[in-house]
Amino acid sequence: MRKIFSLFLLTLLFVYKSNSQCSPNTLYTSIGMPGVFPPAIQIPNLPIPLGVSEGILGDVYNDVLTLVVLEDTTMDIGFLLPSAAVNAMNLAGISTTMTLGINHVFFDVQGLPNGINYQCDMSNCQYPSSTNGCIQLSGIPTVSGTFSVPVSMTVNIQLPSMNIPGFGAIGGIDQDLPTFTVQTYELFISGSTSLYNNNVTFSIFPNPTTNIATLFLKKNADVIVYNTLGNEVLNLQNVKGEIFLNKNHIGSGLYFVNILSNNHSTKTKFIIK
Template sequence: MKKHLFIIILFYLTQNLGGFAQCTPDPTYTGFGIPGIWPDTVTGIASGTMGTAYSQNFTVIVPIDTTVTIPVLGTITATINSVSITGITGLPSGLSHACDISSCLWPGNTNGCFLISGTPNQSGNFTFSVTIVANVESPLPFPLDGAYDAPAYDIVYNLTIDSTGTTTSIKRIEEDNIEVYGISPNPSNIGAKIRFKSTGNQNVSFTVHNMIGVLVMSKQIYSEQGMNIVSIDTGELNPGVFIITLIDGVSSSSKKMVIGAQ
C-alpha cells in the first residue's frame, strides 16, 4: 500500500513540475535592467532545424511602474502589480512554452524567464505571438480606482525552421538584400562587432539612432560581397538602447543594440 501511495505521489509531482521551465533569467539582460522581454523582436531569436531539438530562452524584466495615458487627465505614473503571459500562439508543431513559474505571472520589479523548446516536426517561416497582460494600479481614485488589467498586447516574433540538412545562413546569403546578422556582445559596454552580409563590393551607410529616432552616429563604410564585420566603439555613446542600420541604396537591415554604463 505504501509503495503504491509513493508511486502516486511521485507521478503527481512529476506531472506538476513538468509545467516549470528549466530556464534562468539571463544576467546579461538583467544586469542592464531595461524592462521588456529579451531577446526582443529586433534582435531576433535563433533558428532551428526540423527533427532537431530546439531551445530558446527568454528573459522577462518587469518594471516597478509605467506611464498610462488617461483621456482628459493626460499621462500618469501607475504601479505595476504584475505582468503575465496569457498565451503563445503560432508556434510550429513540436514546440511549446513553459515559464519558470507555473502561472507565468511575475510581480512588479522582478525578473523571470520562459522557454520555447521541443523538436519541431515541420519546416518553414513562422510568426508566433506572445500575449502580455499587465495588472496596474492608478494613484488616482477616479476614473480608475484600484488595480485593473491593462489591455492585452502581442509581441510578435519570427522563427525559421529549416528542413533537415539546410541552414538558415546558407539560404539567407543567397538573398539580394543587405542583412545584419548579429551584434556581439549585445548588450555591451566595451565595444561591439556587427556582422552583416553585403550583396556586392560597395559603400554602405552605417547609422545609429536612439529609441526616439535621433541620429547619434553616421558613416560610410566599404563592404565586400558576402560576410563583413564592422566594429563600433560603444564608449562614444551614452548608455541606452539603439537601432543599428545598414543601407546599401537598395535595401536596409536593422538590429537593436543595448549599451550599458562603463
C-alpha cells in the same frame, strides 16, 4: 496524516516540474528596461544579440526568452476612465498622466511551429511587479519554414483612488491594460536532410535554400553532386566537416548528392531556389 502530507509533497513536486527550468539572462536583466529579450530588432546604442535561434526539422530545439517586469509605469489613463470623468479632471486641472503601480504582467507566445512549445518559469506565465523571469521554447519541429512568433503581454495595474470635483470618487481598482505585442520574432526551421548509419553521418541544411546549402559530414567521404541532366557539378575526395554548396558556383535547381564512404554509397538531394 502521513497520506495527506505525502499528497501535499506530490502536489508541490508537480507544480515545480510543470514550470520551466530556464534562467533569465543577466545580460538583459542588467539593462533595466522592461520587456522581452533578446529584441527582435536592434535597440539604438544597445549592441546586444537579436532574435531567436534557428532550428532544424526533426532536431531538438531549445531557446530562452528573458522577461523583465518593472515596479511601476507612467502613463495617460484617460482612455481607461469614463469620458465624463476625464472632462471633470480637465476642468479641475487634474492631469490624467500619472505613475501607476504594476500588480502583475501576463505573457503569451503565439505562432510557434508544430512540435515546439513554450513554458514559463512562473505559473500561468504571470509575473509580479519588479520580477525577472524567462520563457523556454523547446521541442522537435515537425514542419519547416519561417514562422512569425509574436510575444504579447497584458499589464495589470492599480488605478489610484481619486475624488474628482464635479464627478465623484473613482479608481481604487485593479485594471488590465489592453494586450499588446512586445516582440515579434522570425523563427526559421530549415528542412534539413539527415541520415545516420554505420558508414557515414551527414546532414544538408537548409533544404531547400535560396543561396547556400551546407553539407555536413561527420566522417571522411567522397562527395559527388549531379544536376537533373546527370552532369557532375562538384566532385570532392576524402572530405569531412562543412561543405558549402553555393548558388553562385552551381546555380539554382534540383541536385543529387552521392556520398561514398568505406565502399558504401548513400544518395540524397537538395534544392537551390
